[in-house]
Amino acid sequence: MFSIGDFARLGRVSVRMLRHYDALGLLRPARVDPHTGYRYYEAGQLSRLNRIIALKNLGLTLEQVGRVLEEKVGPEELHGMLRLRRAELEAQVAADLARLAEVEARLRMIETEGVMSIDVVVKSVPGVRLAELSGIAESFESDRIGAVIRPLYAELGRRIARAGLTPTGPGVAYYEPVAEGVRVHAGLQVNLEPGVSHDFDVVDLPAIEQAATVIHRGPMDTVGATYQLLATWIEENGYRGTGVAREVYLAYGEGDPAGWVTEIQEPVTRPA
Numbered sequence: 001m002f003s004i005g006d007f008a009r010l011g012r013v014s015v016r017m018l019r020h021y022d023a024l025g026l027l028r029p030a031r032v033d034p035h036t037g038y039r040y041y042e043a044g045q046l047s048r049l050n051r052i053i054a055l056k057n058l059g060l061t062l063e064q065v066g067r068v069l070e071e072k073v074g075p076e077e078l079h080g081m082l083r084l085r086r087a088e089l090e091a092q093v094a095a096d097l098a099r100l101a102e103v104e105a106r107l108r109m110i111e112t113e114g115v116m117s118i119d120v121v122v123k124s125v126p127g128v129r130l131a132e133l134s135g136i137a138e139s140f141e142s143d144r145i146g147a148v149i150r151p152l153y154a155e156l157g158r159r160i161a162r163a164g165l166t167p168t169g170p171g172v173a174y175y176e177p178v179a180e181g182v183r184v185h186a187g188l189q190v191n192l193e194p195g196v197s198h199d200f201d202v203v204d205l206p207a208i209e210q211a212a213t214v215i216h217r218g219p220m221d222t223v224g225a226t227y228q229l230l231a232t233w234i235e236e237n238g239y240r241g242t243g244v245a246r247e248v249y250l251a252y253g254e255g256d257p258a259g260w261v262t263e264i265q266e267p268v269t270r271p272a
Contacts, residue, residue, distance in 0.1 A: 002042070004029070026065065057085065125213075132201050134201070136183055145182070153188075160200070171248070173246070175244070187203065218258055219257035240271065243267035245266045248265060
């Protein structure tokens with residue numbers, strides 16, 4: 001048998017915790033010295049201790065843990081419950097990291113207010129033919145858009161290659177508000193005749209007579225600040241937006257994200 005201190009060390013828990021489990025009836029000592037009151041445990045009780053800790057980590061209260069233990073949950077079922085909890089925790093961590101990235105992006109936007117300047121070029125943009133796939137994002141938040149557009153581009157690349165085609169220019173993305181959120185269009189420039197059936201859409205984006213364009217450098221999770229600076233420039237220079245902006249990925253997806261280059265094209269007009 002093991003003293004309560006040794007059993008706590010072997011079970012990687014505290015003595016205080018073992019005393020608490022004893023008081024609740026979750027894990028009684030194998031023997032209690034009637035004269036000293038010292039608690040002693042057997043090695044076989046480590047199995048029950050492991051189950052108590054595992055069930056606690058699943059988010060169960062100690063009262064619920066006691067009920068589950070009375071039902072004698074087997075190792076396989078317990079393992080399945082732990083796998084499910086692990087998946088839930090991983091999803092929670094991923095969501096928290098995405099929120100942290102969004103907070104950092106907002107902080108950068110606030111820090112650059114009235115400080116950063118951008119070089120905006122107003123120019124005409126020629127029409128372009130795209131092979132594209134689209135999907136729905138919950139909102140315009142960078143992490144929501146990214147979660148949709150990345151798999152769209154991966155799948156579009158596979159389908160274009162399967163069709164024996166090669167992109168003729170950089171990727172072009174654009175976004176449309178819809179009732180469900182945002183429709184994300186992921187396109188690659190291609191040279192093909194209309195009317196031929198493919199497992200992707202073929203879209204002709206019209207020419208833009210006047211577009212306020214700016215170069216964004218870096219990953220797209222920081223593009224919000226560039227969009228806001230562009231919006232300020234448009235307003236201060238007497239323009240107004242007239243359509244859906246396009247993102248042209250001039251250098252994107254390879255190497256250090258700090259070196260990625262995207263051109264934002266915002267259709268504008270200057271009222272008379």
